[in-house]
Amino acid sequence: xxxxxxxxxxxxxxxxxxxxxxxxxxxxxxxxxxxxxxxxxxxxxxxxxxxxxxxxxxxxxxxxxxxxxxxxxxxxxxxxxxxxxxxxxxxxxxxxxxxxxxxxxxxxxxxxxxxxxxxxxxxxxxxxxxxxxxxxxxxxxxxxxxxxxxxxxxxxxxxxxxxxxxxxxxxxxxxxxxxxxxxxxxxxxxxxxxxxxxxxxxxxxxxxxxxxxxxxxxxxxxxxxxxxxxxxxxxxxxxxxxxxxxxxxxxxxxxxxxxxxxxxxxxxxxxxxxxxxxxxxxxxxxxxxxxxxxxxxxxxxxxxxxxxxxxxxxxxxxxxxxxxxxxxxxxxxxxxxxxxxxxxxxxxxxxxxxxxxxxxxxxxxxxxxxxxxxxxxxxxxxxxxxxxxxxxxxxxxxxxxxxxxxxxxxxxxxxxxxxxxxxxxxxxxxxxxxxxxxxxxxxxxx
Amino acid sequence: xxxxxxxxxxxxxxxxxxxxxxxxxxxxxxxxxxxxxxxxxxxxxxxxxxxxxxxxxxxxxxxxxxxxxxxxxxxxxxxxxxxxxxxxxxxxxxxxxxxxxxxxxxxxxxxxxxxxxxxxxxxxxxxxxxxxxxxxxxxxxxxxxxxxxxxxxxxxxxxxxxxxxxxxxxxxxxxxxxxxxxxxxxxxxxxxxxxxxxxxxxxxxxxxxxxxxxxxxxxxxxxxxxxxxxxxxxxxxxxxxxxxxxxxxxxxxxxxxxxxxxxxxxxxxxxxxxxxxxxxxxxxxxxxxxxxxxxxxxxxxxxxxxxxxxxxxxxxxxxxxxxxxxxxxxxxxxxxxxxxxxxxxxxxxxxxxxxxxxxxxxxxxxxxxxxxxxxxxxxxxxxxxxxxxxxxxxxxxxxxxxxxxxxxxxxxxxxxxxxxxxxxxxxxxxxxxxxxxxxxxxxxxx
Numbered sequence: 022x023x024x025x026x027x028x029x030x031x032x033x034x035x036x037x038x039x040x041x042x043x044x045x046x047x048x049x050x051x052x053x054x055x056x057x058x059x060x061x062x063x064x065x066x067x068x069x070x071x072x073x074x075x076x077x078x079x080x081x082x083x084x085x086x087x088x089x090x091x092x093x094x095x096x097x098x099x100x101x102x103x104x105x106x107x108x109x110x111x112x113x114x115x116x117x118x119x120x121x122x123x124x125x126x127x128x129x130x131x132x133x134x135x136x137x138x139x140x141x142x143x144x145x146x147x148x149x150x151x152x153x154x155x156x157x158x159x160x161x162x163x164x165x166x167x168x169x170x171x172x173x174x175x176x177x178x179x180x181x182x183x184x185x186x187x188x189x190x191x192x193x194x195x196x197x198x199x200x201x202x203x204x205x206x207x208x209x210x211x212x213x214x215x216x217x218x219x220x221x222x223x224x225x226x227x228x229x230x231x232x233x234x235x236x237x238x239x240x241x242x243x244x245x246x247x248x249x250x251x252x253x254x255x256x257x258x259x260x261x262x263x264x265x266x267x268x269x270x271x272x273x274x275x276x277x278x279x280x281x282x283x284x285x286x287x288x289x290x291x292x293x294x295x296x297x298x299x300x301x302x303x304x305x306x307x308x309x310x311x312x313x314x315x316x317x318x319x320x321x322x323x324x325x326x327x328x329x330x331x332x333x334x335x336x337x338x339x340x341x342x343x344x345x346x347x348x349x350x351x352x353x354x355x356x357x358x359x360x361x362x363x364x365x366x367x368x369x370x371x372x373x374x375x376x377x378x379x380x381x382x383x384x385x386x387x388x389x390x391x392x393x394x395x396x397x398x399x400x401x402x403x404x405x406x407x408x409x410x411x412x413x414x415x416x417x418x419x420x421x422x423x424x425x426x427x428x429x430x431x432x433x434x435x436x437x438x439x440x441x442x443x444x445x446x447x448x449x450x451x452x453x454x455x456x457x458x459x460x461x462x463x464x465x466x467x
Numbered sequence: 468x469x470x471x472x473x474x475x476x477x478x479x480x481x482x483x484x485x486x487x488x489x490x491x492x493x494x495x496x497x498x499x500x501x502x503x504x505x506x507x508x509x510x511x512x513x514x515x516x517x518x519x520x521x522x523x524x525x526x527x528x529x530x531x532x533x534x535x536x537x538x539x540x541x542x543x544x545x546x547x548x549x550x551x552x553x554x555x556x557x558x559x560x561x562x563x564x565x566x567x568x569x570x571x572x573x574x575x576x577x578x579x580x581x582x583x584x585x586x587x588x589x590x591x592x593x594x595x596x597x598x599x600x601x602x603x604x605x606x607x608x609x610x611x612x613x614x615x616x617x618x619x620x621x622x623x624x625x626x627x628x629x630x631x632x633x634x635x636x637x638x639x640x641x642x643x644x645x646x647x648x649x650x651x652x653x654x655x656x657x658x659x660x661x662x663x664x665x666x667x668x669x670x671x672x673x674x675x676x677x678x679x680x681x682x683x684x685x686x687x688x689x690x691x692x693x694x695x696x697x698x699x700x701x702x703x704x705x706x707x708x709x710x711x712x713x714x715x716x717x718x719x720x721x722x723x724x725x726x727x728x729x730x731x732x733x734x735x736x737x738x739x740x741x742x743x744x745x746x747x748x749x750x751x752x753x754x755x756x757x758x759x760x761x762x763x764x765x766x767x768x769x770x771x772x773x774x775x776x777x778x779x780x781x782x783x784x785x786x787x788x789x790x791x792x793x794x795x796x797x798x799x800x801x802x803x804x805x806x807x808x809x810x811x812x813x814x815x816x817x818x819x820x821x822x823x824x825x826x827x828x829x830x831x832x833x834x835x836x837x838x839x840x841x842x843x844x845x846x847x848x849x850x851x852x853x854x855x856x857x858x859x860x861x862x863x864x865x866x867x868x869x870x871x872x873x874x875x876x877x878x879x880x881x882x883x884x885x886x887x888x889x890x891x892x893x894x895x896x897x898x899x900x901x902x903x904x905x906x907x908x909x910x911x912x913x
Contacts, residue, residue, distance in 0.1 A: 027782060027784070028781055030559075030782035031519065032562075033540075038515070038559055038563065041512060059844050060816065061847075062845065064490070065487060065490035070592060071536075075474055076474060091538075113476075115476040132578075161822070333476075337476065369510055383730035397506075399507075400572065401611065403600065
């Protein structure tokens with residue numbers, strides 16, 4: 022290789038490698054999401070990373086088009102890399118719903134790409150974990166969506182989280198009252214920014230983009246000030262929408278959903294009616310929700326979604342109402358790290374088996390097999406180096422138990438088990454090793 | 468939407484959607500691979516889908532370059548989509564091995580793209596599941612690689628599979644004998660095609676590309692005719708390489724590996740020394756292996772790999788020897804389907820809960836929560852349609868047990884459990900439902 026010029030190993034700006042330390046919690050998060058989605062009957066689907074460009078640009082705004090990775094392929098087709106999972110789901114549903122039938126409950130965990138400005142710490146490649154129920158208007162689907170989010174955050178052992186719910190029909194009913202019905206899209210898009218930019222700037226935007234007067238903007242912003250229990254907020258909303266059919270229907274749905282969610286076993290404190298939540302996107306028409314971590318509200322919603330009337334209208338005549346949500350995997354991971362809830366280990370196997378008596382290779386291998394047969398992962402060090410160096414390696418990688426057996430131990434059919442956190446060692450018969458390791462691991466869960 | 472032209476929903480040529488029916492076995496396969504890799508201490512890594520073009524083209528041949536999806540990004544950088552996981556691993560290792568240290572045991576399960584000719588049923592987007600041990604020359608790593616493959620196919624419950632192993636050093640030692648040492652790359656590449664094109668064409672290729680005489684080609688091809696037990700083949704190889712140091716070392720390594728693998732608990736019939744296996748790629752230098760399904764040998768190897776001396780030489784001065792293997796996920800899935808080993812279900816939840824007494828919504832939700840709390844997935848039908856239609860849906864989706872509760876059942880705190888395979892029903896108290904469902908599912912495993 023002396024005659025060949027080396028290429029500098031580097032990743033593209035906005036892209037990153039995932040090392041074991043970040044991949045292990047990432048896989049745990051994905052596996053947990055999958056387990057919860059599946060427990061409700063959501064089935065996995067996947068779509069190609071590349072789509073015809075017209076499929077992707079059909080629905081996106083200008084901002085999305087600019088961020089799109091697009092090119093001409095070998096066959097002269099203009100193609101693009103998917104920038105979210107909603108557009109591919111819409112295309113997928115239009116194409117396959119005839120075969121698959123409804124209700125179509127699907128989850129989709131996949132990578133998306135956006136050539137975004139990386140200055141704000143954003144990445145150009147990230148993963149989304151969506152789940153959707155298509156083909157039904159029934160409120161049971163809305164209820165289940167909230168239940169899935171609840172179960173997911175419980176399964177992730179997150180002590181404090183709040184699911185904030187609202188219904189766009191309530192908002193639209195109120196806008197009727199305030200003579201803003203025809204400007205609802207612009208008004209709701211502005212209101213959605215309340216947490217980020219504050220009431221004054223929202224009012225200014227409502228004036229600029231929707232021509233709302235100061236009085237009108239003020240009345241909309243009152244919504245954000247409603248407080249009290251869910252029942253009190255519902256009562257207040259009921260009074261506000263009095264006489265408006267759409268608004269009343271929206272309040273009734275919120276109440277119905279809330280009571281059903283509680284009946285299913287959710288602590289009422291977990292779900293909070295928040296009348297100012299709109300989700301900016303135009304296609305939401307009913308229930309909308311966001312999920313916040315109580316100890317880190319500043320990072321924003323980590324799981325959001327809502328109900329739409331017609332997902333696939335760009336690709337199909339068939340009306341496909343539904344409801345869906347998206348877990349912000351990378352944002353949630355960053356939050357869990359900040360909260361100290363992610364253990365830094367570099368190995369997915371808890372047990373380390375040192376290797377230093379070369380004449381006993383077969384015995385080491387047999388012992389490793391026995392430990393694995395007990396359902397416990399074990400890494401066998403490949404080279405007979407000094408024990409100290411091997412244990413240092415084991416410590417650095419984050420193993421929890423080291424198994425040590427040398428001439429003396431082998432001669433007596435024994436091995437040493439070393440708890441790497443406490444440093445304590447215990448010698449056990451080989452046959453008891455798997456069972457004792459299992460107990461050690463149970464006593465000090467990761 | 469009447470004024471907007473619809474876009475035809477379609478996927479690009481060579482790309483495909485994965486519907487639940489294919490995604491469910493796919494996820495099962497990936498999860499199983501992950502579990503086995505982890506049980507040996509292999510840790511997950513991931514790399515970006517896009518890399519600097521120079522990283523990707525540095526090592527590829529002309530054929531690869533032609534297949535590469537490449538374009539200029541928004542920042543004027545030439546980029547490409549990864550076409551395998553070996554090049555990204557090499558770049559990753561060069562960049563991070565200083566921080567991560569060795570041995571570096573990593574698995575990488577990810578999508579790759581190749582603009583291949585689609586006529587032979589090939590796809591342009593597919594998934595690879597690689598695992599590698601980097602930074603060690605120790606034979607224990609070779610042994611473990613075979614053990615991982617063995618455990619993986621056992622975990623997949625594949626009744627008949629054979630891991631065929633060889634060592635390039637044996638081959639190179641033999642080529643010395645036959646005066647073909649300086650033409651080994653071309654000779655081994657030709658020999659690798661033996662199964663596909665037959666002895667005559669291999670001999671012809673050896674003549675054309677390496678100038679081998681008919682006699683020389685014949686002597687190389689004798690290798691393929693060695694038969695008998697592993698011990699007999701080893702003895703025959705030993706005789707053939709007599710006097711050649713490299714060849715003898717290769718035979719000794721094969722013997723050592725085989726006995727270690729058997730010591731670790733592998734049935735010797737699972738591993739077969741196959742002297743004609745070379746793996747075509749130039750960078751393999753030691754152990755090489757392929758895995759065949761006994762009932763479907765014609766599809767070729769479903770898990771292959773080998774030892775290399777220096778993975779990252781294009782990107783780093785540091786020598787990184789290692790050994791790795793790649794599971795051919797899509798090929799294996801196709802094979803399992805052909806063997807009837809993949810059940811066609813469209814739901815990952817085994818239980819279906821019908822919904823028809825609207826006044827009891829909260830009771831249905833409570834029952835569903837209780838079933839899930841027992842670790843059993845259950846889909847709740849969202850709309851109170853006729854029971855017949857709901858059961859038809861449950862049947863079509865592949866649920867195994869349907870739970871039915873109407874006015875009568877609710878009044879008596881009972882529900883009906885219907886085994887959808889046998890059609891038999893049984894009525895149980897609500898409190899017993901989760902336990903009885905668990906028993907029903909155990910009695911007729913999927």
